[in-house]
Amino acid sequence: MEQELGGAVLPAVLHCIDEGIWTEQGFSTTKGEPSAMVQIGVKDVAVRLSYPLTLEKPAYTLKFTDFSAVLEFPLENLRRTAIDIVNKDIQGAFDKEGYMLSHPGITIEKFTPYPHTVFRVSLFDPRTQKEDVFQAAIQGRETAGKEAYSLGKSGCCTTPEGVCHKNAAEAACAALEGTYQQSPACACPENRAVTGEGCCKTAGGCSIVSRESCGGEFFDGDVSCSQTICPSEGCARTYSYATNNFTSGPRKSGESWCGYESITGFGRDYVGTRQYLHSCVDGREYVTPCRDYREEICVSGSGSVSGTAKAKCRVNRWEDCAEQGTKQACEDTSQRDCYWSGFLFFDKKCHPAVPPGFKFWEGTGEPVCNRGNIQKNEEGQWLPQSWGDAAALYCLRLGDCGNSRNYVDKISELGYWNPEIVVDQWVYGDAGYDKKGNQFTLPLPADASQIISAPIPQGLSGGSAQCSVWRPERGDCKSCGASAAYPCTEYKCRSLGSNCRFDPATGCSSMEFGGDSAPAIINFSVDKYLVKEKRAGDKITQEILSPVPAYSPVTFSFATSERTRCHLSAFPPFFPPSARSAMPFFLPDISLNGEGYQSSYNGTLRFPPLSFLGMGGVEVYIICMDQRGIDMDKQYAMAIQLRNEEQHPPEIVSAQVEPVSGGLLLNFYTDRPFSSCRYGGEGQAFAEMGNLSCAAEETDILYLPGHIGVFACRETIPNTAQKVYVSCEGQNGASAPIPVGFK
Known part of the structure; x- marks a missing residue:
């Protein structure tokens, strides 16, 4: 850090030098090579500038070499505080409230703009009546739906100055000539000494101080002053998500609790929701978002400070839930965070207690959702509706999958396909639970390993019931950011509608494009068949000119004018899902992409006999959206006439x-x-x-x-x-x- 500051100080100081002051007095200047050195102390920062400078004019020669200054700024204290915070956060053991109470004058705020983490540490200076602020950022990696989010996979490094760093790379430690511990389970002691050891009660009131500085009755370890008869400075009113104002009841200083944006646990969390850690310290309420996409969950019962209730954000261990075949293994909370739905009509019964979120607009999470592809068993033959509803329920409990509600309680039915049934509404639960999250708690342990080794499960394709990644319908984007305490994020914004786009500067808004800016399909072709293009209004149809035998392949290819995500559908764009049940439903919506965007596509279609399909021809729509969220402004369809199958053995x-x-x-x-x-x-x-x-x-x-x-x-x-x-x-x-x- 001293080298970095020296590199930053030097150009700033040189920029401030005004040579005109000397030249106006007739001096000529000769300048040597400048350099800067910074030394960080506990209470101050010393800056030394080496700048050989000679000023000359007749009869005068002035030479300067060194310039120095001492700035009263407790940078080392703030730096060590930041390192302590990062170390404890990696261990999953950072008690922000306890730390602030045991270090009077320190204020800590945590921000989690996905996938990074930023800590803001403020130290109040009673001499200047101002706050000194130090910010530390941890660069994260996007892991939602791609890999297990895990912390602390490296060891500990203690530098020659005695500062300990958790999750340090061995090579980086060697470069600092530090002492390295290889075990990820290693722990670092506090780098900054505890100054508040307990509560001191005097005639003037109560304060958090060290034992030696207390001039009254001292309560050792009571850093929230809860054991004394003097009132602690708690929070009289706290935030309520249901009413979006500060109407909830009082909380003690040092207390922390969880906030939820919907019903939570047992696989019921809604798409777009996030979990939050609330805390009260010295009359101020802090709200810390857990990591987005529900990669972290908020759980209560993580110990206490002088009997004060505590909660924490920790890693969501969902990755291997779908692999568990018994209730005992499924609900082994020493290993994972899962729930056993024993009433389901098939072998798959274990799923995440808190379903993870995905970047569903990029197709991320599809392999996870495919774990819910289920082939019909005997119960499915006897009770197709009940079996199909159970499959739909299991699908939505795997993550942002299937048909599910978003965080404003709107149901999208574009992710689950079972042509035999229309899913009963009981599968989605009752309306109104988007505002009742704080009526629930997660029955999961607060203290759990932050190191996750389970791989992301890869589902097999196919099944009588098919589970795909959740997709939103069009929606109202305005509600994102309406909360007085919970921020709008890209994940939350995207869950509101397929038309919603997030900008960090302006928030969530609806993107409406068309005309020349819209993506288009080009170079469409079908192997072994002649195709004729027809245009009618905004609809472009590629008609295959000869009938296609049942079960015969129709292999098509096309390109788009820019990188897009495309899918096939039996219905035209923006066709209301509620009206689908009244239409012949011969094809589910099928993604033509893997993860991400592309501009070249190909696929193969096969259709069953006319007697099974109930129609002599079909139209299959190709629906695409580009990286900006712009939909096509025209309808593209393939028109296919069918005829009875030719007698061929299975291939x-x-x-x-x-x-x-x-x-x-x-x-x-x-x-x-x-x-x-x-x-x-x-x-x-x-x-x-x-x-x-x-x-x-x-x-x-x-x-x-x-x-x-x-x-x-x-x-x-x-x-x-x-x-x-x-x-x-x-x-x-x-x-x-x-x-x-x-x-």
């Missing part, structure tokens, strides 16, 4: 194998239904191969990103190092083709 269009407990998981897709599939070695006849128990009917058709209109088989076989060959037999008696081999 495997995609396959993969992965090791699992107990063997190998085969996961493959066919282009049409099949009555049976078998596996074996190279050269084996179909009748000699081992049986797979999977079969697929017309109703089992799946619409997946990359495989739109296929049929799936997933089954575990014994382990083998040899190449595995698979073949399937059609329901119409078509003979099995040559087996497909894969490893």
Whole structure:
């Protein structure tokens, strides 16, 4: 820091030198190479400027070399305070209220502009009656939905000056000639001495001081003055999110508590919500946002200061919830923060207690949501509505997935697809819980490891019920930032509507664009088919001129005029989701992107027979939005006429194998239904191969990103190092083709 300050001081000082003062008096100047050195003390900062300077005129020669000044500024105290804060925050053990009370005159504020963290440390100087301010920032990394957010994976470094740094890189420590501890579990002692050791009661009142400086009755360790008969300076009124003003009841000095923007826990948190830590110190209420996207949660019961209630923000350990197969493992709070929904109609019952948030507008989180893709079981055959509702509920509890409410209580139904049902409203819970968050507490431990090693789960594609990342409908952007205490963020803004965009300077607003600025589809083509373009008003239709047989591939490609995110839909842009149930629902909305934006697209569609589809032709809309949030100003559609299928055996269009407990998981897709599939070695006849128990009917058709209109088989076989060959037999008696081999 001294080198950095020296580098900053030098140009600032040189800029202030006015040579005109000398030249006007007839002096000529000769200047040497300047340098600056800064020494940081506990109560002051010494600055020395080395600047060889010679001023000459007839009969006069003046030479100067060194200039110095001592500034009364407690920079070292503030720096050590900032290091202590960062160290404790990494350990998940930073008690901001206790720290301020035990260090009188210190004020600490924490800001969390995603993904970074900023601490503002202020020290009141009674001599000048002013506050000295020091800010420290921690550069973060965007992890929401991509990787586990974790703290403190490196060790501790103690510099030759005796200052200890947590989560320090070993190479950086060696460069400072420090002493390094490799274990991430290492702890740093406080670098700044405690000045307030307890409460001192005198005739003039109560104050937080050291034992030695107390001239009255001393209460050791009582840094909130709660053990004495003198009243502590608490907060008479505190913030209420429900009323958006300071109408909640009083809190003690040193007390901290949680604030929520919706119902919380048991997998019920709404999209766009964040959790907050409130605290009261010496009559002032502080609000500290936990890390956005619910990567941190606020929990109560993290110990106490002299019996005062405490809460804290800590890491949300949700990553491996969907992997747990028993209630005991699921709700093992020493390892994870999960909830077991035992009433669900399928094996998947474990999900995050607080679902994580994603950058859903970029497609982040799709693999997590795909954990909710579920194939129908016997209960699904007998009770399709109840089974489908349960699948929708599990989907929305995995994260920002499926059909769910946002933080202003608006439901979007664009993320869950099950053509057999319309989801019952009970799945989304009752309205009004966006303002009732403070009626709930999280039944989770406050103290938990900040070091997370669980990987982000990757879901398998397909299922009778398909779970995708949540997508908003258009909405009113004005409510973001309406809270008197909770800030507007990009995540919160984006959750309000597909048209909402966030700017740090101006906040959240609706982006309405069109005309020349809107993205457009160009260079559209379909393999093996002639296409004719038709235009009618703002609609452009690419019509395939010859009928397409059932189950035959329609492979298309196109480009966009700029980088975009696109998806396929059976409905035109901005078609009200509430009206979808009254329309033939042959295709879910399917993303054509992975994560991020692109300008080149391709995909393959397959459709079932006319008898199953109930229509002789379909229109599939291509809907795109660019990086600025600008929608296309025209409707783009593919028009496809269908005819009955040709008699072909099932063809495997995609396959993969992965090791699992107990063997190998085969996961493959066919282009049409099949009555049976078998596996074996190279050269084996179909009748000699081992049986797979999977079969697929017309109703089992799946619409997946990359495989739109296929049929799936997933089954575990014994382990083998040899190449595995698979073949399937059609329901119409078509003979099995040559087996497909894969490893």
